[in-house]
Amino acid sequence: MVLGARALRAAALLHFLCLLWATFALSQNIGLPKSVRKAQDTTYGGHWKHLTFLNQVLQNILYILCTTIDTVALCLPSEEKTVSRALVPIRDFIFSAFVFPIGLFVAVAFWGLYAYDRELVYPKELDDINPSWLNHSMHTTILPLLFIELYICPHKYPSRIKGIFGLAFFAVTYLVWILWVHYKSGIWAYPVLGVLSPGGMVIFFFVTFVIMVTFYFLGEQLTNWLWTRRKKKYA
Structure with missing residues (x-):
């Protein structure tokens, strides 16, 4: 076992706190009661046409799985093997193929385009709908959540064919x-798509996918590097 019981309890607590934050951020994004949003997205496709929202949903699914696995391991050890056998592969695939590369892409692409010309990705009128902290909950805090998860949980990456295929399936869908x-x-999900020519759009989508694949490899390498070192340390 790479982590001791104390470290497992700490990881479980962090997973639970991450789940609380991810759930709160998602609820505020969709405008649930007492949301800070001043208006909801009622256009065709609603929030589901935005990659930012889909990424928040994926992070919530990941942390629900993590918290479930942790709770069973700590409170029902006799059921740990059964639950882990069923849920850990799903958790690891969701993190490796979706949550890490897509979450990192959302943060990097959003703030990169925002710095270049915010009207291409987050028009100024949205400041009257979303407070600044909500914008950061959707596009900034998702980044430390990724690296917290990578640091506290030893995810097993699938074969590269399966992982890249999963990411490609999501991207094409x-x-x-x-x-x-x-x-x-x-309606374009993002204003930047409305200023591109058909050829420019093809190049844009191709480059976008290449970046996501690069982030997939980055997550794989960081995971292998970090947890190989830990296994040697605790061997």
């Missing part, structure tokens, strides 16, 4: 979805 939203409503 999302691309088809936002093209459908535009076809049905004339």
